[in-house]
Amino acid sequence: MSIWEYANPTKFMRTTDRLLPWLVVGAVIGCVAGVVWGFLTPEDFRQGSTVKIVFLHVPAAMMAINIWVMMLIASLIWIIRRHHVSALAAKAAAPIGAVMTLIALATGAIWGQPMWGTWWEWDPRLTSFLILFLFYVGYIALWSAIEDPDSAADLTGVLCLVGSVFALLSRYAVLFWNQGLHQGASLSVAPGERMSAVYRYPLYLSMLGFFLLFLALLVIRTRTEIRRRRLAALQAREMRA
Amino acid sequence: MSLLAVHDLAVSRGGLRTVEGISFALDPGQALILRGANGIGKTTLLRTIAGLQQPVAGGIVMEDDLVAYAAHADGLKAALTVAENLDFWARVFGGGSVAQALAAMDLTALAARPASALSAGQKRRLGLARLLVTGRPLWVLDEPTVSLDTASVARFAQVVRAHLGQGGAALIATHIDLAIPEAQVLDLTPFRARPGTAPARLPSGFNEAFA
Amino acid sequence: MIALLRRDLRLATRAGGGFGLGVAFFLILCTLVPFGIGPDRGALAPVAPGILWVGALLSCLLSLDRIFALDHEDGSLDLLATAPLPLEGAVAVKALAHWITTGLPLILAAPVFGVLLQLPGRAMPWLLASLLIGTPALSMLGAFGAAITVGLRRGGMLLSLLVLPLYIPTLIFGAEITRRGAEGAGTATPLLFLAGITLAVMALIPFAAAAALRVNLR
Numbered sequence: 026m027s028i029w030e031y032a033n034p035t036k037f038m039r040t041t042d043r044l045l046p047w048l049v050v051g052a053v054i055g056c057v058a059g060v061v062w063g064f065l066t067p068e069d070f071r072q073g074s075t076v077k078i079v080f081l082h083v084p085a086a087m088m089a090i091n092i093w094v095m096m097l098i099a100s101l102i103w104i105i106r107r108h109h110v111s112a113l114a115a116k117a118a119a120p121i122g123a124v125m126t127l128i129a130l131a132t133g134a135i136w137g138q139p140m141w142g143t144w145w146e147w148d149p150r151l152t153s154f155l156i157l158f159l160f161y162v163g164y165i166a167l168w169s170a171i172e173d174p175d176s177a178a179d180l181t182g183v184l185c186l187v188g189s190v191f192a193l194l195s196r197y198a199v200l201f202w203n204q205g206l207h208q209g210a211s212l213s214v215a216p217g218e219r220m221s222a223v224y225r226y227p228l229y230l231s232m233l234g235f236f237l238l239f240l241a242l243l244v245i246r247t248r249t250e251i252r253r254r255r256l257a258a259l260q261a262r263e264m265r266a
Numbered sequence: 267m268s269l270l271a272v273h274d275l276a277v278s279r280g281g282l283r284t285v286e287g288i289s290f291a292l293d294p295g296q297a298l299i300l301r302g303a304n305g306i307g308k309t310t311l312l313r314t315i316a317g318l319q320q321p322v323a324g325g326i327v328m329e330d331d332l333v334a335y336a337a338h339a340d341g342l343k344a345a346l347t348v349a350e351n352l353d354f355w356a357r358v359f360g361g362g363s364v365a366q367a368l369a370a371m372d373l374t375a376l377a378a379r380p381a382s383a384l385s386a387g388q389k390r391r392l393g394l395a396r397l398l399v400t401g402r403p404l405w406v407l408d409e410p411t412v413s414l415d416t417a418s419v420a421r422f423a424q425v426v427r428a429h430l431g432q433g434g435a436a437l438i439a440t441h442i443d444l445a446i447p448e449a450q451v452l453d454l455t456p457f458r459a460r461p462g463t464a465p466a467r468l469p470s471g472f473n474e475a476f477a
Numbered sequence: 478m479i480a481l482l483r484r485d486l487r488l489a490t491r492a493g494g495g496f497g498l499g500v501a502f503f504l505i506l507c508t509l510v511p512f513g514i515g516p517d518r519g520a521l522a523p524v525a526p527g528i529l530w531v532g533a534l535l536s537c538l539l540s541l542d543r544i545f546a547l548d549h550e551d552g553s554l555d556l557l558a559t560a561p562l563p564l565e566g567a568v569a570v571k572a573l574a575h576w577i578t579t580g581l582p583l584i585l586a587a588p589v590f591g592v593l594l595q596l597p598g599r600a601m602p603w604l605l606a607s608l609l610i611g612t613p614a615l616s617m618l619g620a621f622g623a624a625i626t627v628g629l630r631r632g633g634m635l636l637s638l639l640v641l642p643l644y645i646p647t648l649i650f651g652a653e654i655t656r657r658g659a660e661g662a663g664t665a666t667p668l669l670f671l672a673g674i675t676l677a678v679m680a681l682i683p684f685a686a687a688a689a690l691r692v693n694l695r
Binding site for chain 3: 313316317319320331334335337338339340341342345346350354357358359360396
Binding site for chain 1: 625626628632641642643645646649650653666670674689695
């Protein structure tokens with residue numbers, strides 16, 4: 026029994042069939058409870074009520090980056106071990122990541138208007154997220170442009186590899202280009218910079234909720250992709266026979 | 267020692283196996299003609315042997331850099347002359363004489379013409395002349411006689427026979443009868459892949475992995 | 478390899494090769510910008526470094542799809558893949574040919590366009606240096622994008638979408654060098670960053686591009 030057995034489409038379908046309801050329930054509870062609890066927190070002495078958007082903004086931003094990392098790992102597994110489910114999982118994750126990036130950008134803009142007095146600023150963090158969004162769009166466009174699924178999986182895998190390097194490079198190039206307004210990391214471990222516990226625990230909860238939401242969406246989308254492949258395979262076989 | 271030995275080979279196109287269980291060997295001086303209905307996988311098999319795609323199962327045993335491959339597209343540049351086109355491939359492959367190749371395919375008179383001014387049959391002859399300048403012993407040819415007239419087909423058969431006489435070998439997919447008496451014929455029809463019988467160990471692509 | 482380079486250069490300079498289109502596009506761009514911004518020297522000079530770099534980048538983009546698409550259509554790419562020349566080498570040579578026919582003319586023409594856009598004289602050497610160091614990376618990354626999209630029927634738009642984000646670091650450092658040159662500030666740091674990116678791209682991207690080509694030839 027090795028972990029690679031889950032790369033078998035049939036096994037994957039059977040396992041996720043049992044897992045999915047739990048993921049959905051967990052995601053709903055986590056997201057709703059995290060955001061509602063976050064909404065009931067007291068107002069910040071500097072940022073006022075606007076601080077509450079952080080319970081959407083930070084988890085979305087975190088997932089935007091982590092989903093790209095997950096796609097990178099899934100692409101590597103496909104390229105090295107040729108597990109078909111892995112390639113489809115990377116494909117299924119990309120639109121979720123793109124939407125998370127958009128949520129992070131949009132909530133950031135809504136928060137930035139009252140706090141910085143501007144919807145958009147060419148700040149390094151904001152710019153990096155915009156660039157990340159461009160990479161997501163290119164990746165999704167490439168998947169949808171190539172007809173042959175094997176080639177599509179290979180080419181998007183290579184793009185994901187090269188794109189990761191350049192996304193990271195852009196992150197630091199942008200830092201060189203403009204120093205920016207954005208505050209430091211929200212969950213810094215450095216003493217004195219930490220958020221107060223009042224905000225921290227609901228934030229942890231909504232982060233967990235977003236993570237489960239991603240897992241649930243990923244499983245649903247991957248299952249759809251597997252079924253779509255199955256359909257295409259049966260049609261191809263029918264035509265060949 | 268065979269130039270090329272193929273055993274239990276299976277190839278795939280579009281994620282599905284086309285032909286499987288193919289075994290043959292080609293010695294210097296031998297030619298093998300592949301036959302089979304359209305879509306059975308002749309082109310895929312030739313591209314696999316030329317190294318342009320990976321086999322799904324089985325093995326291909328040969329040394330590196332033996333194959334000269336010629337397919338439907340001749341790889342000609344319309345803006346270059348006949349001689350320039352051939353000279354380029356001669357340099358890339360580090361092979362034989364351009365003048366001899368031109369003479370063999372009856373193109374000497376056209377050497378200074380731009381390739382854009384050639385007829386379809388003349389282009390085809392130029393594409394086949396490229397085989398001679400590669401200096402490679404194993405010719406892998408996909409429908410080499412398309413758009414050739416009868417005289418050119420006969421000339422081409424002579425060129426192939428001369429190549430075989432010099433210790434070369436040829437693997438040809440064609441529908442017409444080439445005048446190459448020493449060639450053997452392999453009909454691919456019995457090797458058509460049957461769905462479901464292939465071992466599921468290594469799916470050849472998405473379509474097999476999910477069916 | 479030299480034969481391939483010579484053939485590509487010859488094809489680019491013969492009729493229908495599209496040689497010089499990039500420079501013409503660059504000229505049009507630099508003519509249009511003052512119409513959009515206004516003829517004022519005070520308005521043009523500060524944006525000139527950025528416009529020149531974005532212009533160079535877009536002109537480079539214009540001819541990228543030709544790097545492999547034509548060879549793919551006429552079957553040359555199949556034959557090159559079976560040639561003794563490693564595909565990685567072929568990619569590098571074709572990117573070099575693209576740079577010689579697109580990047581080099583841009584660099585030679587850049588001072589004229591700098592004058593058009595009121596770029597301060599002391600920034601001129603830095604503009605040339607940054608283009609000289611940066612444009613090879615543009616051609617090589619473009620070859621990667623072209624390799625990925627070579628089999629697609631409408632690859633042109635997709636190619637721009639894939640390649641432009643990869644150009645961001647080069648653009649940032651290239652324009653920064655020129656801007657600092659115009660201000661008379663130190664340019665060593667961005668110059669080194671730009672050179673580092675170009676060298677890394679030249680060393681690694683041929684492998685990624687060749688892998689993509691092999692997938693597309695299957």
